[in-house]
Amino acid sequence: MSDLAAASRILVDQGVFDAAGHVSARHPHDARKFLMPRSLAPALVTASDILELTLEGELSDANAPRPFIERHLHAAIYRKRADVMAIAHGHSAAVIPFSLVRTPMLATYHNAAFLAAGVPVFDIRDRFGDTDIVISSPERGDALAETLGDKAVVLLRAHGFVAVGPTIEAAVFRAIFTEVNARVQLQAVALGGPIAALDDEEGRQADAINLATVGRSWELWKKRVMP
Amino acid sequence: MSDLAAASRILVDQGVFDAAGHVSARHPHDARKFLMPRSLAPALVTASDILELTLEGELSDANAPRPFIERHLHAAIYRKRADVMAIAHGHSAAVIPFSLVRTPMLATYHNAAFLAAGVPVFDIRDRFGDTDIVISSPERGDALAETLGDKAVVLLRAHGFVAVGPTIEAAVFRAIFTEVNARVQLQAVALGGPIAALDDEEGRQADAINLATVGRSWELWKKRVMP
């Protein structure tokens, strides 16, 4: 199983993806292309389901199976962020509440250090009015990528989240701990009073450790989905 | 396994049904009849447990096994709503709270778009006073169907919910995301402040997408219960 197919199944196994969600990676040999599963439930993805797309969101092979319409979400971020090598997009029940209210998501612990720099919220209504919520065009993708800015995660109002990273492992790690962080923060809010989350500098330092040690978690996660 | 038996097991597998709950479908060749499992825990339903009933809630075959008493809930909705082809009824722990308080259920994200038109609550006391809560007669069924109106979901006070749809797949999808939506909204309420849920028009547009793509989720859900 390729790492990208494994990533897809890992995010299901870890409770981040349900019957939907997709993870992509920039092409390792051509920065103007990216790889992404065909339109399929993420638990079912295998290496043979991976499609090659251009940064305009077009299939490299016109005879390939049907891609996800939200390939435009991925393409736009790869266009705008040269540092991004992998992207995960899902609809975790614990994360969505933070897309609906004004409480900003904080970095509640070291594993979620990548959130300390801030977590913007993209409201598709601001630019496009009433829609079907889907990031189904280059324009919608560009607007989302703009809101993401230089951050690691962006929330999509009434929709879900996007996590990006310098490797597939890092994007998966960030998707997983965005979900855990949401659960932690929800509970901290319920306890009441100020929350002593990671500050910017703690976040930067802890994120460096996480990126250096992500292989230890990845080894386990991959083993669980490759019996 | 028939799609109706699969639907029953899917709703258990997805955590919507427990030891109770039932899903039915209008007869594909006779709109004056519907199909529904005999009185049995939904995890155990097979194709051979499916009964045929008239829209009056009578068994087509008088020698058939014992039906659920709540066949009257299904029959009444099929009588009133010609557009409804499938119905799911369950008692999810996350949904029941919304049947007990005045907080209306909102459509917190695109998968729950079918809730944006509003989610009425049926209180059996309003018409029938103190009862055993069960929808055990045509009269109780009619009252419930009236409260449902033209909506996709109705909550039953201190009891559970009913989700309806134009196909078995759609009714199952709506039952699943009614449950997820309840969890999301509970958490959004806990965070405090206004909730930027889907508005009516967003709901209409997103629901159309969901109905068009429900097959992708159904494929996975069915695979999980047919090993």
Place this chain on the structure above:
Amino acid sequence: MSDLAAASRILVDQGVFDAAGHVSARHPHDARKFLMPRSLAPALVTASDILELTLEGELSDANAPRPFIERHLHAAIYRKRADVMAIAHGHSAAVIPFSLVRTPMLATYHNAAFLAAGVPVFDIRDRFGDTDIVISSPERGDALAETLGDKAVVLLRAHGFVAVGPTIEAAVFRAIFTEVNARVQLQAVALGGPIAALDDEEGRQADAINLATVGRSWELWKKRVMP
């Protein structure tokens, strides 16, 4: 597997018991005796682990394996309540909060109808001052049984709950839905405002239905623990 061993495993499988908890039954042929597993994690109980005890909490067979110290909890209730044929005692995380605060447990839906008559809380400090919390003597058992009164469930402060019933199936059903009810009520409280729980008469009527149909759930629960 005897029904009592099945009951023990069912309550683990349904998330009500963890590594502790015990369920007992009055002896079917001698109302002055009861049956209860030896001191053992409930997931491991088999028919050969069942001990016979007198209503004084003494082993019928002095050479039998070590019983639970909390046999005194069971014995005292059988002494006081001739109608009780089975008892379950556990420490579910969702239930304990209601033993710690002044919010009374309500019957939030039909499956929890047996709670509508009221759920007393036993605080061992009231009679015994500072203790190890364990119901480890006939006196402590009597005090608990007195607080239980004629109800179906009693909560033990900072400890857990006891559910009783006219059959093993009923006691198991009540233990399971005490736990689910706790989760439902916690969420309803979080939503805010008054809670339209079952009233006394609704509780009585719905409980009668539950007792008449418990076999349907039991069939499934037993199947799950007897592969």
Place this chain on the structure above:
Amino acid sequence: MSDLAAASRILVDQGVFDAAGHVSARHPHDARKFLMPRSLAPALVTASDILELTLEGELSDANAPRPFIERHLHAAIYRKRADVMAIAHGHSAAVIPFSLVRTPMLATYHNAAFLAAGVPVFDIRDRFGDTDIVISSPERGDALAETLGDKAVVLLRAHGFVAVGPTIEAAVFRAIFTEVNARVQLQAVALGGPIAALDDEEGRQADAINLATVGRSWELWKKRVMP
């Protein structure tokens, strides 16, 4: 499988550890040494992954595989607390909120009796300013051990918890019930009003019972991870 490897897997199986977390034990024959897995996801630990370290956090065998950097957390506590024979450190999502707010963790029921003496919170900023949060040096370990004092559990702000005990079984028990206790207290706080937790004396008495009966739980927990 050694008890220490079993302990590691038990804490995963019980939902206390995720892809990280580690448990150690003082060397049974040399109180100046301790045993701890090499840097590895805790679900994967076997007896052959256990390293021997000095109380200064140095490997006994310079050719041994790479240890966890947080060996310094363990070493410092063994240095300071002669009574401690085992230590567990993890990042449970339910526990972290209590490290972020001013609500002290209480002993909500008998299984968590070891918390009744108080649960200090270690904020690494107090002594070291902005860091990567990791207990990666003897100095950080000493500061943590000082905050732990004579207690059974210390919380680490925006990081996790440490539980200690007189045996491996006890440390595992305390790690598990620290996590459960956090969930119970979160729900009790949500219900509102004062919380009738265990007082000091109740905690002392109940803890003695727990330590005497931990074998019953351990038997089950070990069985689950040794199929």
